[in-house]
Amino acid sequence: MNTPLRLGIAGLGTVGTGVVKIIRQKANLLATRAGRPVVITAVSARTRDKDRGVSLADYAWEDDPVALAKRDDVDVFIELMGGSDGPAKAATEAAIASGKDVVTANKAMLAHHGQALALAAEEAGRVIRFEAAVAGGIPVIKALSEGLAGNDITRVMGVMNGTCNYILTRMLSAGLPYQTVFEEADKLGYLEADPTLDVGGIDAGHKLSLLSAIAFGVQVDFGAVVLEGIEKVTIEDIRHAADMGYRIKLLGVAQMTGRGLEQRMSPCLVPAQSPLGQLEGGTNMVVLEGDNVEQIVLRGPGAGMGPTASAVMGDVMDIARGFRLATFGQPAAGLAKAQAASTATPARYYLRMSLDDKPGALAKVATLLGEAGISIDRMRQHDHDETSAAVLIVTHKTTRSALDTALSGINKLDVLQTEPVALRIETV
């Protein structure tokens, strides 16, 4: 048990540097907890000469992450480069082929290639761990795949993109429109180089697909995640939702239904007083529901050097302690692709539309909803300006297809001024 565990780290950005710092600062603590030393033998990054605030002099340097992954003095390949393909994937594959375990924070790579990588690791008798890929410092992969292993998971929900949650909560607190807060977030460096990854829900969708695979024992299938970003969420909708006791969150929901696996990442209304509704700023939250455990809520920082490095180290320590777990919690060879649910679970919906301010306009909308079998729970109308009226409707529970039928009719109405907004109200 006293053989050191030797790490090779590829990618020395914020997270990689954080991992190096922890291993340097806590050598004794880590060795005591793991029962063996945890050491870095080699590192790799795009730029060698850069002040990272930590000395790399003790470690071998590789320009090529694939070469790092193959080194004989590396037991665990730590992939912190990012990107779904390219060097990250090539090096991960090389590591597995060379008999290394892998720890990665790369949600995009696993969302797209998780099944293939898991199979390769399984055949090679190696593990892939990815706690840092989902919800930053929150040990949610561990909670789901280990702590709740005695449950049939019934639903997984999460606010897993801190940038989107920052934008949505800041819009409400400062009363600012989306575009203004988006630009603020950009200046603060909160956005990915391609901001669509954040605000389009893609990053959070990647994470949801990974949780789904573990929760429901199926192949990861990011392509089946129904994605809707926050770009169209207006300050008006945020305010109206708040007036009615709701918050708008970019919420991921995965559940296995009689119609197949439902995976959605979209702006939803949740009760303002619920844990999800109360989540402010860049913090992440994941809700895990199982038939025995009922509901567990996990909350913590979704990004940043310390929290993400903490998650990487959780995986490293598991490997150092000899814990061997299949990538998605059970043998990858036995995972089937889930049938994707053709429609979403029925829900209440929030609708907002702008109508001509003339007699009968509202009646036309109400009629179309009624014809689609949708009953109205609450309705508010207030004058927008001299010629238009803003109408807010909260429906009773309905299917999305019934709603789409009604919306399609409403879209054709001659009294409609702008396309209606329809947001799902999630039961939490």
Added chain:
Amino acid sequence: MNTPLRLGIAGLGTVGTGVVKIIRQKANLLATRAGRPVVITAVSARTRDKDRGVSLADYAWEDDPVALAKRDDVDVFIELMGGSDGPAKAATEAAIASGKDVVTANKAMLAHHGQALALAAEEAGRVIRFEAAVAGGIPVIKALSEGLAGNDITRVMGVMNGTCNYILTRMLSAGLPYQTVFEEADKLGYLEADPTLDVGGIDAGHKLSLLSAIAFGVQVDFGAVVLEGIEKVTIEDIRHAADMGYRIKLLGVAQMTGRGLEQRMSPCLVPAQSPLGQLEGGTNMVVLEGDNVEQIVLRGPGAGMGPTASAVMGDVMDIARGFRLATFGQPAAGLAKAQAASTATPARYYLRMSLDDKPGALAKVATLLGEAGISIDRMRQHDHDETSAAVLIVTHKTTRSALDTALSGINKLDVLQTEPVALRIETV
């Protein structure tokens, strides 16, 4: 890997029955996730003939849990009898001596004998797991000892007795005095046979001492937990706290300070808008703070058949998967007893007292506080009746010893009508 893991379950109350149900209902799922079958071979309980809603016909029966613990066809002894000593301890010791791993929900036994049992297990090469002993279904032991293994833990806090939280939140929501709600809770079956275990903070203190041992790498030391129950919390204090934006919670706090290890379980004020402040009813919450992860908040059901059995199964599945972890996350032989902090970390305090309604009364109190070096942040006085005035004071940060000096003087004042109430305001 296809050798079945054979369980012997001692104690077939709510939790034990829940575990039997899960293993019967989810045999395939558990085998897939663990890579091997998980089976029950023998059970033991005080009463054999009792309808538990689940068949025990497939399992050997033992009247004596010690005999069960020694059986050759048992790999893991599941201790769900409870009690710090007696049969639970005897059977656990017998199991370890017979080379069995142990899974237990017994916080009292581990709080009192955790170090000795951990040493025995270590010498025998066996593990003791106790996820179900702390915070019900929340996988907090796992999060702390594994997920956050790359952190120096800086503070652990928790609301870990659902009954107390039920009583305190119900007092506020229904406006009822302590005694009335206590009797309600008793009728609802929420209280332990000895209710002091709940309302005296002992049960929650047991849990805190277990988390402390893991968090700070020290011997479990329940005797060093400064305990204060909720028996003296009045509806007046709950209301006054609410008026000032606080909630009163039975809050456990453990932190390592320059003065030694601080472990407190006591009624504290926390901000109403914080996750702890918002926690209602029987739900538990644990807050874990580490130098890298910052703050993780875990919330979930603190008791009940399903959640507690879920936690037991998490431990069973870890053992089935071959995960071997020292009882408190590092070798017990290396754990030292921590110096207990002689005083609590300075904090703001809420004070309430009833004074004679005559000139100069308040000045005397203010003078004594000032002489002890305590400055006043907020003060409210309102007539109580014709002869007395209720005085509420929120102090700035002070030491408990300075406060005790002031309180000792205040207690001697001739204008004082009832003993002052002093509650700590915790920073969360």
